[in-house]
Amino acid sequence: MRLGLVLGDQLSFDLASLAALDPARDAVLMAEVEGEARYVPHHPLKIVLIFSAMRHFAQALRERGWQVHYVELDADGNSGSIVGELHRWQHALGATHIHLTECGEWRLEQALHDAALPLVWHRDTRFLCSREAFARWAHERRQLRMEHFYRGMRKRTGLLMEPDGSPAGGAWNFDGENRKPLPRQLRGPFAAHFAQDGITAAVVALVRRRFSDHYGDIDGFDYPVTHAEAHQLWQHFLDFGLAAFGDYQDAMAEGEPYLFHARISAALNIGLLDVRCLCEEVDQAWREGRVPLNAAEGFIRQLIGWREYVHGIYWLRMPEYAGLNHLGNDRALPEFYWTGRTRMRCMEQAIGQTLRLGYAHHIQRLMVTGNFALLAGIVPTAICEWYLAVYMDAFDWVELPNTLGMVMHADGGYLGSKPYCASGRYIQRMSDHCKACSYKVDHVIEDDACPFNALYWHFLIRHRPLLSTNPRLTLVYRSLDGMTASRRDAVWQRGQALLAQLDARQPL
Secondary structure (H helix, E strand, O other), X not given: OEEEEOOOOOOOOOXXXXXXXXXXXXXXXXXXXXXXXXXXXOOHHHHHHHHHHHHHHHHHHHHOOOEXXXXXXXXOOOOOOHHHHHHHHHHHHOOOEEEEEOOOOHHHHHHHHHOOOOEEEEOOOOOOOOHHXXXXXXXXXOOOOHHHHXXXXXXXXXXXXXXXXXXXXXXXXXXXXXXXXXXXXXXXXXXXXXXOOHHHHHHHHHXXXXXXXXXXXXXXXXXXXXXXXXHHHHHHHHHHOHHHHHHHOOOOOOOOOOOOOOOOHHHHHOOOOOHHHHHHHHHHHHHOOOOOHHHXXXXXXXXXXXXXXXXXXXXXXXXXXXXXXXXXXXXXXXXXXXHOOOOOHHHHHHHHHHHHHOOOOHHHHHHHHHHHHHHHOEOHHHHHHHHHHHOOOOOHHHHHHHHHHHHOOOOOOOOOOOOOOOOHHHHHHHOOHHHHOOXXXXXXXXXXXXXXXXXXXXXXXHOHHHHOOOHHHHHHHHXXXXXXXXXXXXXXXXXXXXXXXXXXXXXX
């Protein structure tokens, strides 16, 4: 007999390794292991999501006729690692071969390659662009820009394309129409919630008992844990969120953690949803006139553009990519990232929401928590570990390029052509956080000035040798040079004082 391994982020019925096996004579192994739950301090909600979804998936496989060997975390003999469980079960079952699909993390895949096991690897066909196809695309180019990759994916899939081969609406990208601030009275649709069944309740109790030392709340878990529930969440977004998503996907608002976002990334990343189906339904919604083009294009760009692109970058550049630190950052992650206790309203809201829900949308991650880490010079590995730990949808293949490359510019512009740095003015424009903040967004050097303002200029001053030649920062450095010498010195001193507070572990 042969044994098939299904990991916690591979809960798809059409997984390539499952397709290679015969339910009548082969078996499936699934295991909850301490090593995967603790290699970073994962948010308790993330552990609940994965373990509960795994248990539901195992049940569904059995209903489809599979013989499933499922190892719960507290089971006798649990070795604590995926490699250990494969050795244990191969010996117990006498399996001649172990079939498995490419992993989502280089760390685990390398451990499996190093194990003395009869492994048969299969490509992860859930991605539209394979690792090999991305490597071929990258080999032909001097610069790997997402926009070029995205256009090729649009042509290949036919999504939002006209019969003559031109892009719908005459443009490839409507990003300029995706950045509207939220009107004062507009709020997002009600959030979809899912009740806990017996399986999920048991997992919540397990995680509460075994991982009480991890940061993040566990109360009120209400995420989808089955394919049917994930599709209900997706349909909710199609019906109530997508039409406005295009205009307001970058907006932030007090008391509105989700706004018009789909909240499906965790379900998608563990296999409960299929990227092809999602994009095809969005394409159809646009063609039927149910959503505007900027909404359909903005959503599809995030999936077949950015998501597939960072997956390709990750497997092209690992493992050396994880250690890059182009800007030479050396500052520890401030404690308030783990507690949410800070007087900066935007940071308090984003971090508090993250610890409570295991969720924040892309602008909160990029332009609030990520922007602060960039400006403060946080060590890239520290902020990367934080993102990997606290978000329910975070797996290394998607988190690392987004954080190290997009957020921290630690790869020197390999992934993004410029650092995504901004002062408090950006946050004021895209949110209502500044109204309730202890700091003043229109002040720069005063004691009550928004920390983002001085830190923004401090960042540009200290990294001038590396960044001033970037054509996308020409106007910014022209503004810096337009300051008087005394003003620049005052900005620098305010930035130094703020960073000294961080070094002294004093909350801002």
